[in-house]
Amino acid sequence: MSLAFITGTPVQIHKDLAIAVPGGIGYAVRVNDRDREYLLDHPGQPHRVYLHEKCAEGEPVKLYGFLEVQDLVAFRGIISIKGVGPEIAMRILSQYDGLNAMLLGAGKVSARHSGGLS
Numbered sequence: 001m002s003l004a005f006i007t008g009t010p011v012q013i014h015k016d017l018a019i020a021v022p023g024g025i026g027y028a029v030r031v032n033d034r035d036r037e038y039l040l041d042h043p044g045q046p047h048r049v050y051l052h053e054k055c056a057e058g059e060p061v062k063l064y065g066f067l068e069v070q071d072l073v074a075f076r077g078i079i080s081i082k083g084v085g086p087e088i089a090m091r092i093l094s095q096y097d098g099l100n101a102m103l104l105g106a107g108k109v110s111a112r113h114s115g116g117l118s
Contacts, residue, residue, distance in 0.1 A: 003063070007048045010039050017065065019049060029065035030086075033094035038067060052076060054086055064090065071097065 006029075008021040013036060016028045029049060031039070039047065049065035050072040064086055066072040071093055078089040 002053060003051045005048050005050045006065075007046060009044060009046045013039050017049075019047075027063060029063045030090060031065050031067075032071070032090045034097070035065070035067045035071075052086075062086070066093070068097070 006019055006021050006027055008019040010017055011020045011026065012018040015030070017031045017036070017039065018026045018028055020026055029051065031049075047067060049067060050069050052064040052066075052072060052075055054062040054064065064075060066075065074097075075086075075089050075093060078084055078092060079086055
């Protein structure tokens with residue numbers, strides 16, 4: 001089973017975001033700086049957060065959350081680039097929205113293949 005999104009009201013906002021959902025379950029979800037600022041500016045309101053799960057053997061499941069589905073799509077595209085993991089992708093998405101992040105990533109990959117970057 002894979003989680004696609006959760007809807008709830010943030011109960012704690014810091015490096016991780018805990019969201020209360022029906023049934024009283026709280027999820028620790030990592031969010032980028034842009035989304036965190038938005039949530040801090042809109043306290044007490046319910047939000048839908050689109051999720052990416054990272055499961056690695058011997059480690060706890062990590063959830064990465066995005067307020068916009070295009071940011072989730074961009075995140076998945078960015079982490080598909082060799083040598084780029086979730087933490088770097090989250091830093092990129094802290095500065096750029098999903099579309100611009102994908103264009104930035106595509107430009108770097110194209111430049112690498114054409115010999116423009118090492």
